[in-house]
Amino acid sequence: MSEPFANDQLSAYLDGELTESERAAVQAELEEQSRRYAQVFAAATDAMLLVHPSGPIRDANPAALALLGSRRDELLGARLVDLLPDITDFIAAFRETMDEAGVFHGEVDSERPTGERLCLEVHGSRVEVAGEVHYLLVARDITMRREVEDGLRRLKAD
Numbered sequence: 157m158s159e160p161f162a163n164d165q166l167s168a169y170l171d172g173e174l175t176e177s178e179r180a181a182v183q184a185e186l187e188e189q190s191r192r193y194a195q196v197f198a199a200a201t202d203a204m205l206l207v208h209p210s211g212p213i214r215d216a217n218p219a220a221l222a223l224l225g226s227r228r229d230e231l232l233g234a235r236l237v238d239l240l241p242d243i244t245d246f247i248a249a250f251r252e253t254m255d256e257a258g259v260f261h262g263e264v265d266s267e268r269p270t271g272e273r274l275c276l277e278v279h280g281s282r283v284e285v286a287g288e289v290h291y292l293l294v295a296r297d298i299t300m301r302r303e304v305e306d307g308l309r310r311l312k313a314d
Contacts, residue, residue, distance in 0.1 A: 203295040211235040240266045258282040275302040
Protein backbone atom coordinates (compact mmCIF):
# COMPACT_ATOMS: atom_id res chain seq x y z
CA MET A 157 0.00 0.00 0.00
CA SER A 158 1.48 3.32 -0.97
CA GLU A 159 1.57 6.46 1.10
CA PRO A 160 -0.83 9.33 0.37
CA PHE A 161 0.60 11.91 -1.99
CA ALA A 162 2.66 14.76 -0.65
CA ASN A 163 1.40 18.25 -1.45
CA ASP A 164 4.30 18.85 -3.84
CA GLN A 165 3.37 15.73 -5.83
CA LEU A 166 -0.24 16.85 -6.14
CA SER A 167 0.82 20.39 -7.03
CA ALA A 168 3.09 19.08 -9.79
CA TYR A 169 0.24 16.89 -11.06
CA LEU A 170 -2.30 19.71 -11.00
CA ASP A 171 0.10 22.25 -12.50
CA GLY A 172 0.92 19.94 -15.43
CA GLU A 173 4.59 19.68 -14.48
CA LEU A 174 4.75 15.91 -14.95
CA THR A 175 5.48 13.84 -18.01
CA GLU A 176 2.62 11.88 -19.54
CA SER A 177 3.81 8.62 -17.92
CA GLU A 178 4.23 10.35 -14.53
CA ARG A 179 0.73 11.80 -14.85
CA ALA A 180 -0.67 8.37 -15.70
CA ALA A 181 1.05 6.84 -12.66
CA VAL A 182 -0.26 9.59 -10.37
CA GLN A 183 -3.77 9.23 -11.81
CA ALA A 184 -3.71 5.47 -11.27
CA GLU A 185 -2.57 5.93 -7.67
CA LEU A 186 -5.23 8.57 -7.00
CA GLU A 187 -7.90 6.21 -8.32
CA GLU A 188 -6.56 3.37 -6.16
CA GLN A 189 -6.55 5.58 -3.06
CA SER A 190 -10.09 6.69 -3.84
CA ARG A 191 -11.25 3.05 -4.12
CA ARG A 192 -9.43 2.13 -0.92
CA TYR A 193 -10.98 4.97 1.10
CA ALA A 194 -14.43 4.23 -0.35
CA GLN A 195 -14.07 0.61 0.76
CA VAL A 196 -13.08 1.65 4.28
CA PHE A 197 -16.01 4.08 4.47
CA ALA A 198 -18.44 1.41 3.26
CA ALA A 199 -17.07 -1.34 5.51
CA ALA A 200 -17.01 0.65 8.77
CA THR A 201 -19.39 -0.81 11.33
CA ASP A 202 -19.94 2.58 12.97
CA ALA A 203 -22.21 5.09 11.29
CA MET A 204 -20.22 7.72 9.39
CA LEU A 205 -21.77 10.93 8.12
CA LEU A 206 -20.09 13.73 6.22
CA VAL A 207 -21.99 16.87 7.19
CA HIS A 208 -21.63 20.38 5.82
CA PRO A 209 -21.38 22.98 8.64
CA SER A 210 -24.64 24.56 7.45
CA GLY A 211 -26.38 21.26 8.20
CA PRO A 212 -26.96 19.10 5.10
CA ILE A 213 -25.63 15.55 5.09
CA ARG A 214 -23.28 15.18 2.11
CA ASP A 215 -22.43 11.48 2.44
CA ALA A 216 -23.33 8.50 4.62
CA ASN A 217 -22.00 4.98 4.86
CA PRO A 218 -24.23 1.88 4.95
CA ALA A 219 -23.99 1.70 8.75
CA ALA A 220 -25.43 5.23 8.99
CA LEU A 221 -28.30 4.28 6.70
CA ALA A 222 -29.07 1.26 8.87
CA LEU A 223 -28.77 3.21 12.13
CA LEU A 224 -31.12 5.94 10.97
CA GLY A 225 -33.43 3.59 9.07
CA SER A 226 -33.09 5.66 5.92
CA ARG A 227 -32.34 5.16 2.27
CA ARG A 228 -29.36 7.00 0.81
CA ASP A 229 -31.57 9.31 -1.29
CA GLU A 230 -33.56 10.24 1.84
CA LEU A 231 -30.45 10.99 3.87
CA LEU A 232 -28.34 13.00 1.45
CA GLY A 233 -29.25 16.67 1.75
CA ALA A 234 -31.28 16.08 4.91
CA ARG A 235 -30.27 17.60 8.24
CA LEU A 236 -29.75 15.58 11.40
CA VAL A 237 -32.24 17.76 13.25
CA ASP A 238 -34.86 16.84 10.65
CA LEU A 239 -34.19 13.13 11.18
CA LEU A 240 -33.86 13.31 14.97
CA PRO A 241 -35.68 16.51 16.03
CA ASP A 242 -35.13 15.91 19.74
CA ILE A 243 -31.35 16.44 19.46
CA THR A 244 -31.41 20.14 18.51
CA ASP A 245 -29.45 21.19 21.62
CA PHE A 246 -26.93 18.40 21.07
CA ILE A 247 -26.37 19.49 17.46
CA ALA A 248 -25.84 23.10 18.60
CA ALA A 249 -23.22 21.95 21.13
CA PHE A 250 -21.62 19.72 18.49
CA ARG A 251 -21.32 22.62 16.03
CA GLU A 252 -19.97 25.02 18.65
CA THR A 253 -17.33 22.54 19.79
CA MET A 254 -16.38 21.63 16.23
CA ASP A 255 -15.97 25.31 15.31
CA GLU A 256 -13.83 25.98 18.38
CA ALA A 257 -11.79 22.78 18.77
CA GLY A 258 -12.21 20.85 15.52
CA VAL A 259 -13.00 17.62 17.41
CA PHE A 260 -15.96 16.40 19.44
CA HIS A 261 -16.95 13.53 21.71
CA GLY A 262 -20.31 13.10 23.38
CA GLU A 263 -23.37 10.96 23.96
CA VAL A 264 -26.98 11.72 23.20
CA ASP A 265 -30.34 10.07 23.86
CA SER A 266 -32.86 10.30 21.07
CA GLU A 267 -35.72 8.44 19.47
CA ARG A 268 -35.88 6.70 16.12
CA PRO A 269 -38.69 7.73 13.76
CA THR A 270 -40.33 4.43 14.78
CA GLY A 271 -40.50 5.65 18.38
CA GLU A 272 -37.79 3.31 19.67
CA ARG A 273 -35.15 4.62 22.04
CA LEU A 274 -31.80 5.48 20.39
CA CYS A 275 -28.68 6.28 22.39
CA LEU A 276 -25.59 7.34 20.47
CA GLU A 277 -21.93 7.83 21.22
CA VAL A 278 -20.73 10.49 18.79
CA HIS A 279 -17.25 11.50 17.70
CA GLY A 280 -16.60 14.28 15.25
CA SER A 281 -13.69 15.88 13.47
CA ARG A 282 -13.35 18.74 11.06
CA VAL A 283 -12.16 17.72 7.59
CA GLU A 284 -11.63 19.50 4.31
CA VAL A 285 -13.37 18.00 1.30
CA ALA A 286 -13.04 19.55 -2.14
CA GLY A 287 -11.77 22.77 -0.58
CA GLU A 288 -14.67 23.08 1.88
CA VAL A 289 -14.76 22.40 5.60
CA HIS A 290 -17.07 19.55 6.61
CA TYR A 291 -17.68 17.58 9.77
CA LEU A 292 -17.03 13.86 9.85
CA LEU A 293 -19.46 12.48 12.39
CA VAL A 294 -18.95 8.90 13.60
CA ALA A 295 -21.78 7.47 15.69
CA ARG A 296 -22.17 4.18 17.54
CA ASP A 297 -25.47 2.84 18.82
CA ILE A 298 -25.07 2.39 22.58
CA THR A 299 -28.75 1.81 23.32
CA MET A 300 -28.24 -1.71 24.68
CA ARG A 301 -25.36 -0.57 26.89
CA ARG A 302 -27.51 2.26 28.28
CA GLU A 303 -30.38 -0.14 28.99
CA VAL A 304 -28.04 -2.45 30.93
CA GLU A 305 -26.62 0.53 32.86
CA ASP A 306 -30.16 1.76 33.63
CA GLY A 307 -31.14 -1.72 34.83
CA LEU A 308 -28.09 -1.93 37.11
CA ARG A 309 -28.88 1.50 38.58
CA ARG A 310 -32.47 0.39 39.29
CA LEU A 311 -31.22 -2.78 40.99
CA LYS A 312 -28.82 -0.81 43.17
CA ALA A 313 -31.57 1.64 44.10
CA ASP A 314 -33.87 -1.19 45.28
